[in-house]
Amino acid sequence: MRYLALLGSHERQGITAGYLQAVLDALPASAEVETVFLRDYDIYPDTKEQACPALDEIEAKMAASDFWIVCAPTYWGGMSGVMKQFFDCMRFRLVKMNSVADTLPGKYKDKHYLSMTTCFISSTENFFTGITDQTFVTIDRILTGAGLIKVGEFVGTGTWGTHAPRPEKIAECQRWGKKIADRPRKDDNTLKRYILLFFMIAIMALITMGLQAWWFGVFAAGKFWLTYATFVVIFYVLLASILHFFTFVRHRRR
Numbered sequence: 001m002r003y004l005a006l007l008g009s010h011e012r013q014g015i016t017a018g019y020l021q022a023v024l025d026a027l028p029a030s031a032e033v034e035t036v037f038l039r040d041y042d043i044y045p046d047t048k049e050q051a052c053p054a055l056d057e058i059e060a061k062m063a064a065s066d067f068w069i070v071c072a073p074t075y076w077g078g079m080s081g082v083m084k085q086f087f088d089c090m091r092f093r094l095v096k097m098n099s100v101a102d103t104l105p106g107k108y109k110d111k112h113y114l115s116m117t118t119c120f121i122s123s124t125e126n127f128f129t130g131i132t133d134q135t136f137v138t139i140d141r142i143l144t145g146a147g148l149i150k151v152g153e154f155v156g157t158g159t160w161g162t163h164a165p166r167p168e169k170i171a172e173c174q175r176w177g178k179k180i181a182d183r184p185r186k187d188d189n190t191l192k193r194y195i196l197l198f199f200m201i202a203i204m205a206l207i208t209m210g211l212q213a214w215w216f217g218v219f220a221a222g223k224f225w226l227t228y229a230t231f232v233v234i235f236y237v238l239l240a241s242i243l244h245f246f247t248f249v250r251h252r253r254r
Ligand SMILES: Cc1cc2nc3c(=O)[nH]c(=O)nc-3n(C[C@H](O)[C@H](O)[C@H](O)COP(=O)(O)O)c2cc1C
Pocket: 009, 010, 011, 013, 014, 015, 016, 017, 073, 074, 075, 076, 077, 078, 118, 119, 120, 121, 131, 159
């Protein structure tokens, strides 16, 4: 499999780069790996008259790889500007847009990606403040919009006051490297999500209706299970149809 790592840090050899390297080092020997340090490229928006040569070059690498590792430190509570500039300039190469401004997946649909970021603050502080959330939200918005499938995410916390990656976080990166090795190409989990939705509704309805029956005795005697089963099925079909409409039909190519 071919892996492309996009590194959007100020530092070529920084902590963020160290974590990225740990993921790459854990890939099998058969993996073809390339890293793009975005600061090496003169990235600017394409114009009608002239396409940006740096974008052409990086885009060729993106097209040639099966799996992207998007690695951007969190700066000021969001994705680093280097990575943001790159994705901003790539917008019309990544997605298609229709007449009503819907964003539709482009030619990279069904590739996979892993997102990685780092931050100064500790894991506990990050858990409560969510400083890295916005970085992941932005990466996901861009890449799922382009039709890619997310495999996971990594946060290298606690980078303040140190120059080296932390051993336990390096171990986590190594686990990611093993996990993303030779992933099957198509696994968008849609069926799994709908099955999960069914069980979520079934359990929540059982709790809700069980309490209603227990506290208020609202269901006809001897009809609880029929009432419950029909409620679950009807509610599931309606909810699944609405979700399907908004996530698939509305975004279908026209
Ligand atoms: C310009 C800049 C802004 C940053 N902003 C934040 C921030 O808002 N919150 C945070 O926890 N870390 C912040 N960091 C830390 C980075 O996310 C990163 O963890 C750190 O720079 C180490 O990565 P590096 O060695 O690749 O540079 C910032 C770093 C820089 C250089």
